Amino acid sequence: MFETLQERLGSIFNGLTGRGALSEADVSAALREIRRALIEADVSLEVVKSFTDKVREKAVGATVLKSIKPGQMVVKIVHDELVEMLGSEGSEIDLNAPAPVVIMMVGLQGSGKTTTTGKISKRLHEKRGKKVLMASLDTRRPAAQEQLRQLGEQIGVATLPIIAGQNPVEISRRAVQAARLGGYDVVMLDTAGRTHIDEPLMAEMAEIRHSADPHEILLVADSLTGQDAVNLARNFNERIGVTGLVLTRMDGDGRGGAALSMRAVTGKPVKLIGVGEKMDALEDFHPKRIADRILGMGDIVSLVEKAAETIDAEKAAAMAQKMQSGQFDLNDLAEQLKQMQKMGGMGGIMGMLPGMGKMKDQVAAAGFDDRTFARQLAIISSMTKKERTNPDLLKHSRKQRIANGSGTNAADINKLLKMHRQMADMMKMMGGKGGKGKGMMRGLMGGMAQKMGLGGMAGMGGMPDLAKMDPRQLEELQKQAEKMQGKLPGLGAGLPGLPGAQGGLPGLPGLPRKK
Numbered sequence: 399m400f401e402t403l404q405e406r407l408g409s410i411f412n413g414l415t416g417r418g419a420l421s422e423a424d425v426s427a428a429l430r431e432i433r434r435a436l437i438e439a440d441v442s443l444e445v446v447k448s449f450t451d452k453v454r455e456k457a458v459g460a461t462v463l464k465s466i467k468p469g470q471m472v473v474k475i476v477h478d479e480l481v482e483m484l485g486s487e488g489s490e491i492d493l494n495a496p497a498p499v500v501i502m503m504v505g506l507q508g509s510g511k512t513t514t515t516g517k518i519s520k521r522l523h524e525k526r527g528k529k530v531l532m533a534s535l536d537t538r539r540p541a542a543q544e545q546l547r548q549l550g551e552q553i554g555v556a557t558l559p560i561i562a563g564q565n566p567v568e569i570s571r572r573a574v575q576a577a578r579l580g581g582y583d584v585v586m587l588d589t590a591g592r593t594h595i596d597e598p599l600m601a602e603m604a605e606i607r608h609s610a611d612p613h614e615i616l617l618v619a620d621s622l623t624g625q626d627a628v629n630l631a632r633n634f635n636e637r638i639g640v641t642g643l644v645l646t647r648m649d650g651d652g653r654g655g656a657a658l659s660m661r662a663v664t665g666k667p668v669k670l671i672g673v674g675e676k677m678d679a680l681e682d683f684h685p686k687r688i689a690d691r692i693l694g695m696g697d698i699v700s701l702v703e704k705a706a707e708t709i710d711a712e713k714a715a716a717m718a719q720k721m722q723s724g725q726f727d728l729n730d731l732a733e734q735l736k737q738m739q740k741m742g743g744m745g746g747i748m749g750m751l752p753g754m755g756k757m758k759d760q761v762a763a764a765g766f767d768d769r770t771f772a773r774q775l776a777i778i779s780s781m782t783k784k785e786r787t788n789p790d791l792l793k794h795s796r797k798q799r800i801a802n803g804s805g806t807n808a809a810d811i812n813k814l815l816k817m818h819r820q821m822a823d824m825m826k827m828m829g830g831k832g833g834k835g836k837g838m839m840r841g842l843m844g845g846m847a848q849k850m851g852l853g854g855m856a857g858m859g860g861m862p863d864l865a866k867m868d869p870r871q872l873e874e875l876q877k878q879a880e881k882m883q884g885k886l887p888g889l890g891a892g893l894p895g896l897p898g899a900q901g902g903l904p905g906l907p908g909l910p911r912k913k
């Protein structure tokens with residue numbers, strides 16, 4: 399699988415990664431090639447388009463890290479976008495429901511439904527210690543029920559006794575009842591297939607679904623079928639709803655387009671892949687491994703990841719040191735404001751903090767919005783270098799000049815300076831020489847650097863990742879917040895999520911008081 403795509407992408411990137419500089423035209427040309435390669439691999443058109451759009455957007459805005467060549471950066475972006483397209487890592491079969499948990503298998507004839515029903519049953523039995531009952535609801539193909547019975551014998555999993563003349567819905571009811579009485583954990587319903595999707599098939603599936611109330615509906619799709627598989631998935635999903643996908647014949651030499659598009663089209667995770675005819679030829683789906691395989695450029699990807707980590711860590715450490723020594727000048731404040739803009743402004747930042755929902759309204763009511771960031775940045779950029787490092791220079795006439803330059807007024811400037819002073823004081827306090835504070839500051843920076851991901855710079859200080867902080871750090875933060883009560887304008891209600899904490903949120907520029 400994926401061999402052709404692998405070759406094509408390989409040659410596109412080989413032409414790119416060695417180069418010292420890349421123009422926008424170079425990136426566009428590479429993207430055109432990538433688009434063609436994906437289409438040839440049978441990836442659905444809409445998926446290709448959204449894929450290349452996202453890569454373009456990220457490639458154009460990316461900061462090229464020192465020690466990394468631009469082409470390598472593009473490889474990393476394509477890799478990450480591939481992983482994103484393939485969906486999340488390790489989606490297991492969900493058995494989190496009262497027993498017996500019903501799993502309904504759907505798909506076209508010959509897609510590997512029956513084989514996969516056996517494989518999954520065997521896995522649930524052997525790896526997760528579940529007592530499984532399998533039932534074939536295929537009354538159209540005479541040998542189908544018998545085929546499943548034999549499969550059950552082979553793998554040591556029980557099957558529902560065959561009663562001639564029952565329809566699929568009756569069989570599904572009997573299966574659930576038998577499972578309940580027999581103390582089974584899981585019931586696997588292997589439904590009938592058709593050569594193509596038609597109304598009677600969909601109606602039958604909907605009826606079974608209604609009567610058996612399955613917890614999982616897994617669509618089994620042949621990864622060799624290309625575009626058709628994508629339409630099939632869309633149809634099944636819209637009509638009866640699926641909870642996950644199983645891609646079979648991933649051991650074959652198909653172009654892989656279906657495998658690449660299915661999750662993007664349905665939004666449902668690929669839970670497992672079939673890699674052979676044998677009963678244990680079933681594997682978990684690992685998007686990252688597949689992306690690595692397709693690109694065949696694992697070295698470059700990890701090189702870029704390492705460079706990004708090192709630079710983030712270096713910048714965060716430098717900033718932390720500056721703050722500890724109380725050197726938090728207006729350049730640093732500007733960096734912080736920019737960082738916040740990057741994080742999606744106020745809305746984005748609040749969304750990252752637990753329990754910030756309520757605060758959003760207060761912030762809005764205080765008249766603080768994303769334009770405030772822009773205004774504050776304009777003020778700082780209208781200052782001279784000297785003024786930025788030494789705000790004490792800012793007396794009346796200088797303020798007037800800055801106000802004119804930034805389209806603001808003296809009151810705005812005073813507000814900004816006050817905010818900066820308070821933040822600088824707080825930074826000093828928090829970064830105080832006692833080891834604890836230092837650790838806390840590092841924690842804050844680290845959390846932020848992580849949140850920022852690749853595109854971010856250093857997590858220029860500031861937003862604590864409360865969810866990841868250890869309890870001691872939280873306690874320390876709370877104490878500092880209490881000390882700071884009233885010292886920071888705005889945010890009077892304190893930090894929700896820190897029980898009982900009052901006062902400002904370290905790192906967030908103070909909000910103007912309500913007029």
Ligand SMILES: Nc1nc2c(ncn2[C@@H]2O[C@H](COP(=O)(O)OP(=O)(O)OP(=O)(O)O)[C@@H](O)[C@H]2O)c(=O)[nH]1
Nearest residue numbers: 507508509510511512513591646647672673674675
């Ligand atoms: N190579 C390979 N073959 C597979 C895989 N999964 C299933 N098969 C084979 O595909 C063929 C069809 O599989 P079945 O499980 O009978 O298909 P089905 O969807 O149940 O078909 P119907 O019962 O006719 O609806 C069998 O020969 C399987 O051994 C896989 O992951 N890899």
